[in-house]
Amino acid sequence: MGSKKIGKSSLEEISIRSLGVIESSNIEFKPGLTVLTGETGAGKTMVLTALGLVLGSKSDSDLVRAGQERAIVTGKFAVPKDLATQIIDAGGEIEEESVVISRTVSTAGKSRVLVGGVVSSAAAVSSFANSLVEIHAQSSSSKLTKPGVARELLDRFAGIDLTAYQQTFDQYQQMLRRINELKEQLSQADRQIAELSELADEFAKLNPKSGELVEIENEIAKLGSVEVLNQAVSAALNLFENEDLSAVNMLQQIRKSLDQVNGKDKQLDAITERYTESLLNLADISSDLSSYLSQLEADPNRFEKLQDRKASLNSLLKRYGKGSDKEAAFEQLLIDGKSAKERIADLSGGDQRVAELQKEADSLFKQLQDQGLALSKLRKINGEKLSSQVTDEVRSLSMPNASFVIEQTVGDVKNSKSFTSNGIDEISILFSAHSGGTPLALNKVASGGELSRVMLALEVVIAEAEPIGTYIFDEVDAGVGGKAAIEVGRRLSKLSKSAQVIVITHLAQVAAWADNHLVVKKSENGLVTQSDVMEVSATERKIEIARMLSGQEDSQTAQEHAGELLAIVQNA
Numbered sequence: 001m002g003s004k005k006i007g008k009s010s011l012e013e014i015s016i017r018s019l020g021v022i023e024s025s026n027i028e029f030k031p032g033l034t035v036l037t038g039e040t041g042a043g044k045t046m047v048l049t050a051l052g053l054v055l056g057s058k059s060d061s062d063l064v065r066a067g068q069e070r071a072i073v074t075g076k077f078a079v080p081k082d083l084a085t086q087i088i089d090a091g092g093e094i095e096e097e098s099v100v101i102s103r104t105v106s107t108a109g110k111s112r113v114l115v116g117g118v119v120s121s122a123a124a125v126s127s128f129a130n131s132l133v134e135i136h137a138q139s140s141s142s143k144l145t146k147p148g149v150a151r152e153l154l155d156r157f158a159g160i161d162l163t164a165y166q167q168t169f170d171q172y173q174q175m176l177r178r179i180n181e182l183k184e185q186l187s188q189a190d191r192q193i194a195e196l197s198e199l200a201d202e203f204a205k206l207n208p209k210s211g212e213l214v215e216i217e218n219e220i221a222k223l224g225s226v227e228v229l230n231q232a233v234s235a236a237l238n239l240f241e242n243e244d245l246s247a248v249n250m251l252q253q254i255r256k257s258l259d260q261v262n263g264k265d266k267q268l269d270a271i272t273e274r275y276t277e278s279l280l281n282l283a284d285i286s287s288d289l290s291s292y293l294s295q296l297e298a299d300p301n302r303f304e305k306l307q308d309r310k311a312s313l314n315s316l317l318k319r320y321g322k323g324s325d326k327e328a329a330f331e332q333l334l335i336d337g338k339s340a341k342e343r344i345a346d347l348s349g350g351d352q353r354v355a356e357l358q359k360e361a362d363s364l365f366k367q368l369q370d371q372g373l374a375l376s377k378l379r380k381i382n383g384e385k386l387s388s389q390v391t392d393e394v395r396s397l398s399m400p401n402a403s404f405v406i407e408q409t410v411g412d413v414k415n416s417k418s419f420t421s422n423g424i425d426e427i428s429i430l431f432s433a434h435s436g437g438t439p440l441a442l443n444k445v446a447s448g449g450e451l452s453r454v455m456l457a458l459e460v461v462i463a464e465a466e467p468i469g470t471y472i473f474d475e476v477d478a479g480v481g482g483k484a485a486i487e488v489g490r491r492l493s494k495l496s497k498s499a500q501v502i503v504i505t506h507l508a509q510v511a512a513w514a515d516n517h518l519v520v521k522k523s524e525n526g527l528v529t530q531s532d533v534m535e536v537s538a539t540e541r542k543i544e545i546a547r548m549l550s551g552q553e554d555s556q557t558a559q560e561h562a563g564e565l566l567a568i569v570q571n572a
C-alpha cells in the first residue's frame with residue numbers, strides 16, 4: 001500500500017466582525033506554538049467558533065452580535081501546491097499560494113461562503129478543511145472511543161493510501177451486484193427477453209437520434225406557422241423597401257445631413273461613423289429577411305411526415321420511457337434501446353453468463369484478499385510502533401505507568417463479508433493508566449484529563465509521520481495541573497517544531513511554552529460587552545502569566561512566580 005502525502009498548510013490570519021462578544025478583530029498567526037489566553041467569558045472559544053465557520057461548520061444566526069444584521073469571518077491560509085489543486089477542484093481559487101475563505105452569517109439564518117472570492121458552499125470547504133487544520137475542541141478527545149477513529153489514526157501514522165484497495169473493493173461489489181441482478185432477472189427471463197426483443201425491434205425500425213424529438217417539434221412549430229411568419233416578414237420588408245414609407249430611406253437622409261459636416265468635429269465624426277455602421281447592419285438585416293422569406297414556404301408533405309415521425313417517437317417514449325422529464329426520458333430511452341441486445345444476451349446466456357461473471361468476481365476477490373492481507377500486515381507493523389511511541393509520550397505526561405495499545409482484529413480472509421471499504425481489520429485503542437493494569441477500552445478506564453493527554457500524545461507521534469499544517473487545541477489541558485501541565489506544554493512545544501500549533505488554555509504552565517502569546521481582553525461600555533485579541537509584549541506576557549497563576553496580575557509574588565516559570569521553560 002502506498003502513501004499519499006499532502007503538503008503542509010498554515011493559518012496566517014483570521015478576521016472577525018460582529019461575532020458574539022467580538023465586535024471587530026484581526027488576528028495574525030505565526031509559526032511555532034501560539035497560545036490564546038484570557039479571563040473566563042472573554043471570548044477565547046469564539047475565536048475557535050470563527051475558525052469553525054470558516055472551515056464549513058454549521059452556521060447559527062444566534063452567533064451574530066446583538067444589534068448587527070450579520071457576522072463575517074475570514075480566514076487566510078498558506079497552502080502547498082497539492083492542497084491548492086484540491087481546493088481548485090472543489091471550485092475555489094488560489095492567489096499567491098494562499099486561499100482566503102470568507103463566511104457570512106445573517107440574523108435571518110442565511111449563510112454565504114466565498115473561497116478565493118468565488119461563491120462556494122460549506123460542504124465544498126469541508127471537503128478539504130481537514131487538510132488545512134486539525135481542531136481538538138474540549139470534547140474532541142472522546143472521539144478516540146468512536147468506531148473507525150483508531151483505524152484512521154493508525155493509517156495516518158503509517159502513511160497508508162487506501163485508493164488501490166478501495167478501487168478493487170468497489171469493482172468487486174459492483175460485480176456482485178451485477179451477478180445478483182442477473183440471477184433475479186433470470187427468474188423472469190422469458191418475459192424480459194420478450195419485452196427487450198420488442199424494444200430492440202421497434203428501436204431498430206425507428207432508429208431515433210439524440211435530440212431528435214426536440215428538433216422535430218421545433219420544425220413542426222415553424223411549418224405550422226408559415227402563413228403568419230410570411231405576413232410578419234413581408235410587412236417588415238415593405239417598411240424597409242417601400243419608396244414612400246421606407247425606414248431605410250429616412251435613415252439615409254439623416255446620414256446625408258451628417259455627411260455635410262463631416263470633418264468639422266471629430267466627436268461628431270465618430271457618432272456619424274457608428275450611425276453608418278448601423279445602417280449597414282440594417283441593410284444586412286433587410287437582405288437576411290429577403291433570403292428567409294424566399295425560403296419560407298409551406299411543405300404539407302414534410303409537415304405530415306414530421307407529424308407521423310413525432311407520433312411514432314412519442315408512442316415509443318410512452319411505452320418504454322422512464323420519468324416525467326420528457327427530454328431526459330427520451331435520452332434514457334436511447335440508452336435503453338442501444339443496450340437492449342446486450343441485455344438480451346445476458347439473459348439468454350442463463351447460467352453460463354452467471355458463471356462467466358462469477359469467474360470475474362472470483363478473480364477480483366483474490367486480488368482483494370491479497371491487498372487486504374498486505375494492508376493488515378502494514379497495520380500490524382505500524383500498530384506496534386505506534387503503541388510503543390505513544391506509550392513513551394503518555395508516560396512523559398506524568399503517567400509513568402501508563403500503557404497504550406493498538407489492538408488489531410483481522411477478519412476471516414476467506415469470507416467476503418469480512419471485507420469493508422477500509423480492509424478486513426478492526427482497530428481499537430486500549431489503555432491502562434496504572435502499573436500491572438490490563439489495558440481496556442479507553443472509555444472504561446481513562447478520565448477526561450487522561451483522555452486529553454492520550455490525544456495529545458497521539459498527535460505528537462503522528463505529526464512526525466504525517467504532519468498536518470496546523471493544529472488547534474481548545475483546553476487540551478482540561479483536568480490537568482502541576483507537573484503534568486508543564487509536560488503538556490512541553491509536548492505542545494515539541495509538536496510545534498513540525499507544525500503550527502494554536503492552543504486555547506487556562507493554565508500558566510502551558511502558556512509559558514508559547515512562542516507567541518495572544519490575549520483576549522474584555523471591555524464593557526454600559527450594557528455592551530466586547531472583546532478584542534492582541535499579541536502581548538514580554539512584559540505584558542509576564543503580567544498575563546501572573547494573572548493565570550493567581551488571578552491577581554498586580555501581585556508581586558505572582559509576577560515573581562511567573563518570571564520563574566518563564567525562566568524554567570526557556571532553559572528547558
